[in-house]
Amino acid sequence: MKRHFDEDLDDLRGRLLRMGGLCEEMIHAAVKIVVERDEEHLNDVAEWERQVNRHHLEIDDVCLKLIALHQPAAGDLRLIAAALKINSDLERVGDQAVNIAETGVFLCKEPKIKLGDVPRMVEVATGMLKDSLDSFARGDVELARDVIRRDDEEDRLKSQTFNELVHLMQRDSSAIARGMDVILIARNLERVADHATNIAEDVIFMVLGKDIRHPAEQEAREAGGASATA
Amino acid sequence: MDTNPVVPPTPAPALAAPLPAPKPGPSAQKEKPVVMSVRGLRAGYGGGASVLKGVSLDVRERTVTAIIGPSGCGKSTLIRCLNRLHEALPGAYCEGDIHLGGRNVLEIDPVLLRREVGMVFQRPNPFPTMSVFENVASGLVLNGESDRAKIAERVETSLRRAALWDEVKDKLAAPGVGLSGGQQQRLCIARALAVEPHILLMDEPCSALDPIATARIEELLVEIKEQLTVVIVTHNMQQAARVSEYTAFMLMGELVEFGETQQIFTKPVDKRTEDYITGRFG
Numbered sequence: 001m002k003r004h005f006d007e008d009l010d011d012l013r014g015r016l017l018r019m020g021g022l023c024e025e026m027i028h029a030a031v032k033i034v035v036e037r038d039e040e041h042l043n044d045v046a047e048w049e050r051q052v053n054r055h056h057l058e059i060d061d062v063c064l065k066l067i068a069l070h071q072p073a074a075g076d077l078r079l080i081a082a083a084l085k086i087n088s089d090l091e092r093v094g095d096q097a098v099n100i101a102e103t104g105v106f107l108c109k110e111p112k113i114k115l116g117d118v119p120r121m122v123e124v125a126t127g128m129l130k131d132s133l134d135s136f137a138r139g140d141v142e143l144a145r146d147v148i149r150r151d152d153e154e155d156r157l158k159s160q161t162f163n164e165l166v167h168l169m170q171r172d173s174s175a176i177a178r179g180m181d182v183i184l185i186a187r188n189l190e191r192v193a194d195h196a197t198n199i200a201e202d203v204i205f206m207v208l209g210k211d212i213r214h215p216a217e218q219e220a221r222e223a224g225g226a227s228a229t230a
Numbered sequence: 231m232d233t234n235p236v237v238p239p240t241p242a243p244a245l246a247a248p249l250p251a252p253k254p255g256p257s258a259q260k261e262k263p264v265v266m267s268v269r270g271l272r273a274g275y276g277g278g279a280s281v282l283k284g285v286s287l288d289v290r291e292r293t294v295t296a297i298i299g300p301s302g303c304g305k306s307t308l309i310r311c312l313n314r315l316h317e318a319l320p321g322a323y324c325e326g327d328i329h330l331g332g333r334n335v336l337e338i339d340p341v342l343l344r345r346e347v348g349m350v351f352q353r354p355n356p357f358p359t360m361s362v363f364e365n366v367a368s369g370l371v372l373n374g375e376s377d378r379a380k381i382a383e384r385v386e387t388s389l390r391r392a393a394l395w396d397e398v399k400d401k402l403a404a405p406g407v408g409l410s411g412g413q414q415q416r417l418c419i420a421r422a423l424a425v426e427p428h429i430l431l432m433d434e435p436c437s438a439l440d441p442i443a444t445a446r447i448e449e450l451l452v453e454i455k456e457q458l459t460v461v462i463v464t465h466n467m468q469q470a471a472r473v474s475e476y477t478a479f480m481l482m483g484e485l486v487e488f489g490e491t492q493q494i495f496t497k498p499v500d501k502r503t504e505d506y507i508t509g510r511f512g
Contacts, residue, residue: 003509071468073495073507209497 005070012062012083013137016090019055020133022048023090024126026097027192031122033104034115034185045101052094059087075206082206086136089195089202093129096188096195103181103188113178114168116161121189124154128196135203144207147200154193161186265291265459266312266335266347266429269327273304273311276321281307283483284326289429289476294451294460296470296491299480300506305463308480309431312461313347314340330429345373348422352434354414356406356421362389363402365417369425384424391457392420393450412443419450423458430454432462436469448473467507471495479503 026048029041063084066072072080107113128147135144162183169179205211211218266289273282281304289295297305310316311324314335328335335343356365366385375381385402389395394416398409406417415435422430432451436444444466451460451473464470470477470491477494479487479502487494487503498504505511 005509073467073471074498074504076508077496 005066005072005076008062008066008070009076009079012059012066012080015055015059015062016083016086017133017137019052019059019087019090020129020136022052022055023093023097024129024133026052026094027100027122027126027129030097030101030104031126033101034107035119035122037108037112039105039108042101042105045097049094049098052091056087056091059083063087075209078206078209082136082202085202086199089198093192093195096192100185100188103185107178107181110178113175113182114164115182116164116186117157118161118182118186118189121154121157121161121186121193124150124157125189125192125196128154128193129199132196132199132203135200136206139203139207141204141207144200144203148197148212151193151197154190158186158190262290262293264288265331266461267327267329268308268312269329271308271311271324271326271328273307273316273322273324273326275319276323281483282311285480285483285485287478287485287488289459289461291459292455292457293476294455294462294474295476295478296474297461297463297478297480298465298467298470298506299486300511301465302482303480304483305478305480306433309349309433309461309463312429312431313344313349314338315344315349345425346427347429347431348425348427349431349433350415350418350422350435353438354411354418356409356414356417358405358407360406361403362398362406362409362417365406366420366424369421373425385420388420388424389417391423391454392416393446393453394420410443412439412446415439415443415447416450419447419454423454427458429459429461432460434463434465437465444469467495479506481506 026045029044029048032038032041033045063080066080070076128150131143132147134140135147165179165183165186169176201211201213268288269286271282271285272280274280285304285308287295297308299305307316312328312335314324316322317324318340324336326336330338330343330346335347357368360368363382363385366388367381370381370384375384386395386399389398394413397413398404398417406414409417415438419430419435436447439447448469451462454460462470462474474491477489477491478485479494479498479500481502487498487500489499494503495507498507
């Protein structure tokens, strides 16, 4: 039986995917400022951030309305719970993009500096973000698991970039300010990957009803026979 | 129809050792003992097809078990089998095992059984000719209790347990049917509690009540499950989710899924359960 509620849930999915698409565009534009040294993209990032923030507010409203009016259960409830969390993650991704863009604008005014593994980090982080959103759209658990696995690579690249930039700053004190900025950009990208990982975890919960976060704590809870409200 | 016994009171027998649960849940080690065990229950009405087609479930002590399902799925028939009310209908039959504290329910005198397994119905049904006090005392009196002080004490205790005492303490002599619908239903609960049952069966007890009266009954359920076991049939799935620890989903006479309420309402195993609780059919 097709329900009006299904249309509301489809609308919610659509809103999240549109917001996710804007976040992807923001990251790509912010990275262009850094890599191509083109400040013009800052205006796009700023405009998209306003749109992302509007989505953030509207999606929260939609979720609360759906909970209040429909008292969802089972898969519907898990979708809305996941949507609330993904909404927050995407808004934070937008913030990371703004940080990268603003730092990039500073770097544009300075002499060029080595970016370490930042270009590769951009590939990994944007790929993870795109695939996490695809896994949400399709309810694809395998793709979500793949996103989670890729987070280790992003962490490794960030550490390499940190080390490389620290050595550079030790050798050349005039590069300290720029080097710190590149490290900040690497950290922003690593956080984008973390948010993509969170989204992928939410997708697995949404599809399977299985919470895979914090496995050690989950195991301890199950061993203790913990049951939240039963 | 009321279930008040008409024989002298007898001491409630001690409950036997719990039966093993058929499917222990994830928090099995914290589960309470089984107080009533149903196995392969079949029931129906004369020459027609079976209404219940082999239902098995365990009811755990001092918990609320909710039975949900679409109209005609057999949920009311199931609880009416638990205190042998179903068999009272002409042509009705009930086969299988229902064990209460180690005894086969189908072999217990129905009148004695209903002292241990009380029932509250969909519509409040206070005895129309009796006062508030007499309604609650009726079960005790029919059981042969004549000590007026003891009866008065039990009436007050039962009305307090039903969260009705404060509202009726000054009008105990007034007709029971003069109370509001919600009060009448709590009066019926007090009447059922007065004979101190082990299990209270409730067949859609809030379906005729407004949201405030419903909320009172739900609060009451949370209170009384500290002392006795409740099995409630409800069409209101949010009510099942709010008040029960265990939920059974029935469909066309079969028990489709039975488990902890949180599991049933967040991650049901059977697609039919998911479709029902999300309103995709029913």
